[in-house]
Amino acid sequence: MLAQAQTYPTKSITLVVPFAAGGPTDVVARALGASMSKTLGQGVVVENKTGAGGTLASGYVAKAAPDGYTFLIHHNGMATAPGLYRKLAFNPLTDFEYVGQVVDVPMTLLARKDLPPKTPQELIAYVKAQGNKLTLAHAGLGAVSQLCGMLFQKMVATDLTTIPYQGTAPALNALLGGQVDILCDQTTQTLQHIKAGSVKLYGVTTHERLKSLPDTPTLDESGLKGFEVKVWHGVYAPKGTPPAVVEKFGNALRAALKDPAIVQRMAELGADIVPEAKQTPEGLRSWLKPEIDKWGALIRSAGQYAD
Ligand code: MLT
Numbered sequence: 194m195l196a197q198a199q200t201y202p203t204k205s206i207t208l209v210v211p212f213a214a215g216g217p218t219d220v221v222a223r224a225l226g227a228s229m230s231k232t233l234g235q236g237v238v239v240e241n242k243t244g245a246g247g248t249l250a251s252g253y254v255a256k257a258a259p260d261g262y263t264f265l266i267h268h269n270g271m272a273t274a275p276g277l278y279r280k281l282a283f284n285p286l287t288d289f290e291y292v293g294q295v296v297d298v299p300m301t302l303l304a305r306k307d308l309p310p311k312t313p314q315e316l317i318a319y320v321k322a323q324g325n326k327l328t329l330a331h332a333g334l335g336a337v338s339q340l341c342g343m344l345f346q347k348m349v350a351t352d353l354t355t356i357p358y359q360g361t362a363p364a365l366n367a368l369l370g371g372q373v374d375i376l377c378d379q380t381t382q383t384l385q386h387i388k389a390g391s392v393k394l395y396g397v398t399t400h401e402r403l404k405s406l407p408d409t410p411t412l413d414e415s416g417l418k419g420f421e422v423k424v425w426h427g428v429y430a431p432k433g434t435p436p437a438v439v440e441k442f443g444n445a446l447r448a449a450l451k452d453p454a455i456v457q458r459m460a461e462l463g464a465d466i467v468p469e470a471k472q473t474p475e476g477l478r479s480w481l482k483p484e485i486d487k488w489g490a491l492i493r494s495a496g497q498y499a500d
Contacts, residue, residue, distance in 0.1 A: 198437030201261055205236035206442070208428075209254050209265045211247030212332055213360025214239075217379035221296055221426060222266045224458050228449035233442075243359035246335025248274050251429075252282035255289060259433035261442065264292065268426045270335040272484035276492035277334050285485065290436075291477040292428035292443045295450060296464040298379045300341050300398040300422050302412060305371045306391060313395045313415035320349050320375075329353040330364035330373040338364065340488075341377035341398055341422045347495050348417045368392060379424055380405060380463030398422040405463040425467070425484075427477045439474065447472050 210222045219241060226237035242250040247270040257263035271285050283289075302313075310316040320327060329346070331339035338361050346352055353375065358364040361378045368376045369391055377398065384405060386392045396412040397403050400421050412420040428446060430439055449455050450466050459466055470476050 198435060198441060201438050201441055202233055202235040204262065205238050206233070206261070207240050207263050208237050209250050209263065210239050210241050211243065211250030211265070211267055211270065212241065212336070213243055213358070213362040214241045215382075216332075216360040216362035216365075217298065217381040217424075218266060218268060218426070219360070219362070220381050220462065221298075221459075221464065224455055225266075225295065225446065225449045228452045228455050229442075229445040232445040232448050241360075244333070246270060246274070246277070246333030246339060248278060248281060248283075248335055251285070254429060254431055255283035257431045259290075259431040259435075261430070261434055261438035263431060264442065265289075265429045266295070266426060267429065268424050269337050269340065269484065269488065271427060271429070272481060273340060273488040273492060274335050275485055276489035285481060288432050289429040290432060290434045290439050291474040291481075292430060292439060292446060293472040293474060294467045294477050294480065295426045295428060295446065295472070296459055296466055298381050298424040298426070298462075298464045299403055300337065300377050300379050300424060301383045301387065301406070301409075302341070302345065302375070302377050302395045302398065303368060303383060303387075304375050304393045304395065305368050305373070306393055307371065308374055308393055310395075313410060313412065313417075316395050317349055317416055320353070321351050324351055325354045327353045327375060328373045329355050330361075330367055330376045331355060331357055332359065332361050332364060333357045336361070337379070337422065337424045338377050342375070343495055344420060344422060344491075345375075345377060345412075345417070348420055365392075377422075384461075384463050403463060425480070427481070429477075443472075443474065
């Protein structure tokens, strides 16, 4: 086993992304993978395995060979899945080795460019008046866009017509094309479109305003008191992956999070690299259980379930 860890990796490593190429998770994964490839001397290749709000990818990696050549990057969806799905092909607490957390990303509430409301308050009134004539795009049950959209509907006490996509890359394309009305999505994908004026921005989902969008109100300060969604990302390996291999991969990940090119890229995307203590296996393990409990309670109160 030691010899294996010393020579590891001898071929390229797959980093599974649970959502569509070009979207928020994919953008972070590809940036980190490119930097890690330099440290590891082998390619870290992104594979997009979409479907069922990220749970197909998690199930796939849980059952992959624990040889250090398959990893998963996933967000809050790892913690919401047990609340959302009665039948789940994996257990987030027992089926993985934990590598560490990577970045936290705020979300933005957007609409197609020509939606009439001009302010968040006008949007809330408009949504209440229009109800399910309006469409809300998301990336499936378990996606943070779905979670954010669910919170929005709950707080505005109005059900919209929801339209699932394989990721928010196609969802945002639909918004840009005017085929859907509203989307809640991460700054890693939305900042460039907000700056270009090709979407309408109503608010940010964090408790504080963002450095990257200082003039944009939070949803909390715009009448949706207590509205908060922050996206966190963790990296996982199949249970049984040798500790020395997890450590070597994790060291390359932590080196990537210090790489000046990554630091600059993440800042441009509005993503916050997490403190070093969170970048460790323990930093992810100790974070996950309370998150599962927190979201489970919220999901049950909202009555959201899939089979
Ligand atoms: C993506 O990468 O497409 C998003 O993270 C999906 C989501 O909204 O969770």
